[in-house]
Amino acid sequence: MDIQNLVKMANSIGGFFGAWPDRKQGRDEIASHLTRFWDPRMRAQIVAHVETTGGEGLDTIVVEAIRQLEAPPVVQPTA
């Protein structure tokens, strides 16, 4: 998927939870939101983006949250 779109989506999630007074809680909420609502292939791509570029275009709190994610399961090639 278009990584720019994923970056934009991740930042807008960060925009909401980033406003929370407790920064750690905000970061955990971002990570949890990505786990609960993003399809594994989207998560895998954003994790790879952070790994390869250090999180280009992503807000700091979002990068931190993505680093916290457990590796998403590998998508099965066959049914």
Next chain:
Amino acid sequence: MSLHRDHDYGTPARVSEHWIDLTIDGLPVSVPEGTSVMRAAEEHGIRIPKLCATDSIEPFGSCRLCLVEIEGRRGYPASCTTLAEAGMEVRTQSSELMELRRNVMELYISDHPLDCLTCSANGNCELQDMAGVVGLREVRYGMQGANHFDAESARPKDTSNPYFTFDAAKCIVCSRCVRACEEVQGTYALTISGRGFESRVAAGQDEPFMTSECVSCGACVQACPTATLMEKSVIEMGQAEQSVVTTCAYCGVGCGFKAETKGNQVVRMVPWKDGQANHGHSCVKGRFAWGYATHPDRITTPMIRKSIQDPWQPVSWDEALSYAASEFKRIQAQYGRGAVGGITSSRCTNEETYLVQKLVRAAFGNNNVDTCARVCHSPTGYGLKQTLGESAGTQTFDSVLQADVVMVIGANPTDGHPVFGSQLKRRLREGARLIVVDPRGIDLVKSPHIRADYHLKLLPGTNVAILDALAHVVVTEGLVDETFVAERCEADSFAAWRDFVALPENSPESLEATIGVPAEQVRGAARLFAEAGNAAIYYGLGVTEHSQGSTAVMGIANLAMATGNIGRLGVGVNPLRGQNNVQGSCDMGSFPHELPGYRHVSDAATRTLFEGEWGVQIDPEPGLRIPNMFEAALDGSFKGLYCEGEDIVQSDPNTQHVQAALSAMECLVVQDIFLNETAKFAHVFLPGSSFLEKDGTFTNAERRISMVRKVMPPLGGKADWEVTVALANALGYPMDYGHPSEIMDEIARLTPTFHGVSYDRIEQLGSIQWPCNEAQPDGTPIMHVDAFVRGKGRFMVTRYIPTDERVNQRFPLLLTTGRILSQYNVGAQTRRTPNVEWHGEDRIELHPHDAEERGIREGDWVGVASRAGETVLRATITERVQPGVVYTTFHFPESGANVITTDNSDWATNCPEYKVTAVQVVQVDQPSEWQKRYRRFSKAQLDLLPRKGKREAV
């Protein structure tokens, strides 16, 4: 199935704690205080003749047919306007009364056409009935009345409305229609002009119905005791022979209707008096716009093709289904289990959406299922779950009758949810106060006998800012309901929220320039809201369809909790749902992260429950949402889609992006009643069935589950649920249901909020508002009464973040979108009815100032360009919109409203930001490039359809 006629009690029911005892014709009876003598009699089986009274409106006392005798009183009072009193002794029959009534009838008949045998009301006419009841045997005034049927002086018929006629010659001037238009509908389109024998009913300024303010709701037709106001379908087909109670398939009000039929043909749809959402009222769509169901454009034969350049090949159901199944399997083998998915629709029944998500989860083995609620109310689901604990509105519609102040945000109830709009208007006429938060001057701001106390005309895209500013006033001016918050809400999240909204940057003054509303107005509205007593919030897509849609929903919940306006009648958070079954399709697990009942797929206990029933393993990872599906299609990881009842090409934003995504798919299966825009990109077409052709249930905006009942057999041979069952079987996953009630039984077994729901129970209760279970066996009209579903209410910090979509030199105007009364969504249904006579095209509304600057005049063709695309529409110049803002509807595919909307979306749910697009508007003299391509493509696709005869032969 036999024709059911409603009993008319003459005057409306009253509710009172005090009961009155009286005797009528010697029979002791007891009724609530405020009940009329007429109703008291009717309720106890004693019928009093009447003409000007009917129980949907207040009595008027003009016809004098309902006279009675009351012991100790002089004269003959009218029973409809006389209230029952303790100890009254009423006589409804005597020789004097008989004589008086006969005289009254005689006078009426003296000026009546007397063409009963050929009259459309023959067999269902109150005037006829009353003539019979009073024993009218002669008319001493002769038969030469001015309106007798062959009299040249008879008044002409008004046939201007496409659905009903007004035959003034038959009018008895009982004014039931006038009062229905005022009291039930609230439009005030009718008056009685002239006096005595000359008095008559006039629409508007004595003009044809079609040019008057009439909105064609049908309330007057329903109230008319004669054939004066009559459905054209009855005039054409004659009186119906059977009736079936069912539920409207248009908006989220979910009105109950009696479908009156002759054999398999619908004669008319009559609003159901016992319908708990509509109490016998309706709007033009549900009441009249059902003709699409048998429109010649219906496709009733399954079809397949290898590529979208190929002609469609009509085939048998078996062939179409096995082709679709083999393609899905091939794609999964080649590209992976996650390369296919399904989309359900809010137009489908609960049972159908449940089956589609089951098919995706059990037969496809993934969670790639989504619903069109994605593009409308997904932020409601998310926002209300986070704050209150349940993804649903908190009230019944009737709750509004107890509200002291109503705040309407980003909704246009009189157009989008007309029957609720009428109920709201009734409450406002009774004195409730009104705050409208909307960029545009919707009708509610100023309509007969209604003026909004505040119209906060904010700039599109600033909902969160205004909600924060309102909250700022509540918090800093000591308007918080401290007791409610302390008892019912989380202390720490409240403290964080209070500190946040109290910040100076959230004050109405600081945000004034951003919002575009004077700070004093925001302060005034906040005070009114917080201090009113019962304050209720109603909101719609103007809240959800933004990049901060979910934030705004949470802002609304915060405001309601902080002011203690949750958990009783007259208050609450009320999402107005666009389509009939938005609530239901969400309840049924149509989202890629949730199983039915809003339980996350990662929850092992829930999965185990479903795995036990379904006999498969369920993927614990969330699947793709609709916009993610498009993205994945473009990058090659998503290749097959089963799309039931939803037109994603027309309804989703950035049309060209959607078209590119669908063109990249290898197997697109569309199940629909028409060859919709999406089907033009499909490889398999499965004929769908309209709501008249199947059994099932819909769940409206107040969580009310109502029955949809089959009126005619499915034109394509299979009801939609049967098609999904057959597709699952073809995929090798057996489904075995004999009737949709068995599907509901499965839903009830697996979903705690539905444990008590069954078809039998709905039949007994008329309808059920979930949760319905052991704790709430009759359902739950008001939620969160003693505690929130999640325990304590959770406040959320809602920082305003402006959308990326901003005006600049290139795109200096903000476009927002909405809908209109006569059309429905993508218009596939209403465009195929005479409703086009009200709205035959989408137009762009511009403020006179913006128009003048661009040299644009009323009716000019103008190009509307955004960074996503360009289209051409005709201009309407109006001050309803503010300078800098333009507005359009999206009911016609060729308008390409979504060619211009962008793929910005809500941060939490990806609900598209339809409501804010930066555009430029210029005068043009030809259609846009996209429109030219669209016309070519659309024509080519229609040419690929088999000829009509061949389609039917298979």
